[in-house]
Amino acid sequence: xxxxxxxxxxxIDRALNKGVILNADxxxxxxxxxxxxxxxxxxxxxxxxxxxxxxxxxxxxxLSLNEKKIKQKGQVCLI
Amino acid sequence: xxxxxxxxxxxxxSESDSEWKETGIEGKNVYVxxxxxFSALVHDCKEEPYNSKDxxxxxxxxxxxxxxxxxxxxxxxxxxxxxxxxxxxxxxxxSAQDNLxxxxxxxxxxxxxxxxxxKGKREYGVxxxxxxxxxxxxxxxxxxxxxxxxxxxxxxxxxxxxLKGKExxxxxxxxxxxxxxxxxxxxxxxxxxxxxxxxxxxLIGLEEEKELLLNLSxxxxxxxxxxxxxxxxxxxxxxxxxxxxxxxxxxxFVEE
Numbered sequence: 001x002x003x004x005x006x007x008x009x010x011x012i013d014r015a016l017n018k019g020v021i022l023n024a025d026x027x028x029x030x031x032x033x034x035x036x037x038x039x040x041x042x043x044x045x046x047x048x049x050x051x052x053x054x055x056x057x058x059x060x061x062x063l064s065l066n067e068k069k070i071k072q073k074g075q076v077c078l079i
Numbered sequence: 080x081x082x083x084x085x086x087x088x089x090x091x092x093s094e095s096d097s098e099w100k101e102t103g104i105e106g107k108n109v110y111v112x113x114x115x116x117f118s119a120l121v122h123d124c125k126e127e128p129y130n131s132k133d134x135x136x137x138x139x140x141x142x143x144x145x146x147x148x149x150x151x152x153x154x155x156x157x158x159x160x161x162x163x164x165x166x167x168x169x170x171x172x173x174s175a176q177d178n179l180x181x182x183x184x185x186x187x188x189x190x191x192x193x194x195x196x197x198k199g200k201r202e203y204g205v206x207x208x209x210x211x212x213x214x215x216x217x218x219x220x221x222x223x224x225x226x227x228x229x230x231x232x233x234x235x236x237x238x239x240x241x242l243k244g245k246e247x248x249x250x251x252x253x254x255x256x257x258x259x260x261x262x263x264x265x266x267x268x269x270x271x272x273x274x275x276x277x278x279x280x281x282l283i284g285l286e287e288e289k290e291l292l293l294n295l296s297x298x299x300x301x302x303x304x305x306x307x308x309x310x311x312x313x314x315x316x317x318x319x320x321x322x323x324x325x326x327x328x329x330x331x332f333v334e335e
Contacts, residue, residue, distance in 0.1 A: 014204075
């Protein structure tokens with residue numbers, strides 16, 4: 001479950017901090033919006049939402065096949 | 080308030096208003112808005128950003144934003160992601176549609192450069208962690224440390240104290256050298272199979288962050304990510320671990 005949370009954090013990190021940004025005069029600003037509240041708490045929240053929307057299924061399939069092997073090697077599982 | 084603004088998820092290369100449709104944030108109808116060679120994936124919305132005090136709700140919005148971008152990759156062979164919560168507003172004498180059209184028109188050259196870099200590709204996150212305790216243990220068993228320890232035997236308290244300090248400093252140096260060397264090796268391994276790679280400084284921390292060796296964003300296509308995973312697995316040993324996340328839209332690779 002911890003590793004799934006890591007996947008959510010990675011996504012949030014990118015969606016909030018990366019991607020093309022348009023000129024401020026064209027868009028509704030979010031400066032006063034408490035999006036900064038999106039913090040580590042999110043990482044601790046459930047990942048069921050992500051699965052509910054069918055995200056990353058492609059990645060989960062090969063993972064489940066290799067899960068035992070990965071655990072044996074002592075690695076943290078992928079998302 | 081009426082839906083006279085446009086929420087923009089991303090941009091795809093499509094020279095016409097295609098029939099492509101998806102269900103986006105809050106069940107809105109996401110459609111293609113074309114201008115010349117490029118089209119934006121948009122839905123009509125109120126002139127206000129999406130927000131909620133419920134963190135779960137915000138997380139859902141971000142997940143849907145990414146899902147639409149993913150559908151864009153499937154439908155158009157690639158996507159240029161926009162920052163979450165990009166809402167184009169109307170101007171004094173222009174509609175939101177006019178403003179988006181103008182932006183797409185003016186940015187054609189820039190979009191073309193970004194498109195050529197990201198088309199057909201997805202982004203993955205790779206975080207590599209080290210286990211300090213194990214590295215310290217390994218260093219303490221090195222010949223250099225054994226030699227220092229040997230010299231401590233039979234020495235007076237003062238000298239023994241000095242040699243203890245030396246042992247500590249040397250251990251730290253050995254651990255740091257190993258970390259630096261492997262940091263470069265891991266980076267080089269990943270780079271061999273990536274179309275592009277960036278070292279990231281995450282703004283949202285994870286529990287293990289203090290022992291984070293590398294935080295990478297990798298741009299790649301097809302099954303190349305499996306090769307990167309295999310390379311990293313080979314190198315990991317017992318002193319390191321890694322997490323991979325994705326696929327994501329190529330958020331970190333939208334510079335020209």
